[in-house]
Amino acid sequence: MAKHAAAGDEVHALIVTEGTTEQYGDDSIIEQKREEARTCARTLGVETVHFGNLPDMRLDDVPHVEVNAVIESVVSDISPDIVYTHSPHEVNLDHKAVYESTLVATRPATGVSRVLAYETPSSTGWTGGATAQFGADVYVDITDYVEQKVEAFAAYESEIREFPHPRSGKSLKARSTTRGSETGFAAAEAFSLVYERMSDL
Secondary structure, three states: OHHHHHOOOOOEEEEEEOOOHHHHOOOHHHHHHHHHHHHHHHHHOOOEEEEEEEOOOOHHHOOHHHHHHHHHHHHHHHOOOEEEEEOOOOOOHHHHHHHHHHHHHOOHHHOOOEEEEEOOOOOHHHOOOOOOOOOOOEEEEOOOOHHHHHHHHHOOHHHOOOOOOOOOHHHHHHHHHHHHHOOOOOOEEEEEEEEEOOOOO
16 A cells, blocks of 8 residues: 555555444444554555444344445445455455455446455464465565555554564564565565456557
8 A cells, every 4th residue: 555655546445344343342442443544544645544334243244235335335436446355265254245345346347457355464364274275466565665564553553463463563574574585575465366457468
């Protein structure tokens, strides 16, 4: 996101759920987490954070069409060229539901040209056994932005965990180094290409 912003792209973020009720049972934390998200976004150069307000950790109980509508509304409002979404290959059921609805909300008629799925620390890495794993096939050099990424994450205090948990600043840097070493960069982020529409070659 910081790299997009530095290139002059207009960057938006959407948080589909309110992120609190089922985990904490305290509605007062909703605004705290929203302000953390806004601070994180400002550090990255994100223009707007949109909030969907669907129930946290309960999207498997929400009709698919309602999840679709939240994402479709933002896509309609901002007409994005590129959309990043959760991977379907992880343990978080809300994230999987968002992925499925993103496919609906970014179908070809919307004008979206590229959809990429990203890794989520502590979710994509915790699938195992016969479960399909996250597979990276797109790498983005973030060598000049990795410190900004860690600084932005530090603002999201309610989500930070102690190292060696994947949601720690040290782990984020280590993952960036590992992904970079896979493709010849000092630091990188890895994505899975969902689809790409090209009008010419």
